[in-house]
Amino acid sequence: MRNNRKTIAAGAGAAGLLGLGLSFSVPAFADDPAPSPSPTAHAGQGHPGKGHPLRRARALRGVQGVHGEATVKRKDGFHLATWQRGKITAVSATGVTVRSEDGVSWTWTSDGRTHVRKNGEKSSLKGLAGGDQVLVAGERSGGTRTARLIRVPHHR
Template identity: 55%
Template sequence: MRRNTKILIAGAGAAGVLGLGLFAAVPAGAAPSPEPSTSASPDKGGKRQAYRWAARGARGVHGEATVRRDGGFRVVTWQRGEVTGRSGAVVTVRSADGASWQWTTDDQTRFRRDGEKSRLSAVRNGDQVIVVGERTGATRTATAFRVPKD
């Protein structure tokens, strides 16, 4: 009986690793996702989880995932790269693969620099950043903007 339990636990672990790999790989190769529904309320938990995933050593440079929340859909998006420009509340970030996205910030955007609370005014060209937010149409709105410690 003990051997069956070990096999069951090992199988469940392998299935979890496979599921995580598919979660990371499939959205990158999938066709463009449909526009998100505006009927759903914002999902702070989903964005927070995406931010943690992007910030904790994930090696990807940018990505999106369509998530179902409260009967609607949201496109959660993230990017790791270098700040190449800033105009008002819009920050342009270029990833290592050359993708350049513009991120709109607002009064709800949280900024962190070197582990401390910060502001948009502290973001400079050349900063290496991790940005997480939502995409609605062609507009990416940043929820969290992080300049990690060097």
């Protein structure tokens, strides 16, 4: 019975984190560990607003999983949010292929809504390279994964 409680608690915690972090268009995993300023304090100054992907994923920063998917409900229906941590094995003009530690390899497409961050700065697909360690988050529709965020963390 004790193991069942631990399993249920772990599952509920993971579901809560996924629901919180993926209730979007997918989280951004901001690099700055400092507390976030209020959205009104910087309105109109180029800082991401409350609903912006770069403000949503701080809850997932501590999650150590390598990839996953969750069904999330939005105003327009249900969507399949998905994410992956791993190394880039290929970069093209339209996306990246990422291989996780467990051997799973997914190809992610990019579009005009994809945010690319490298070492804390805005970047583009051209700024990414094979071997870069990344976090990719986005949506899956059928067999197509579309990235909303591709993040290469700071090198410390």
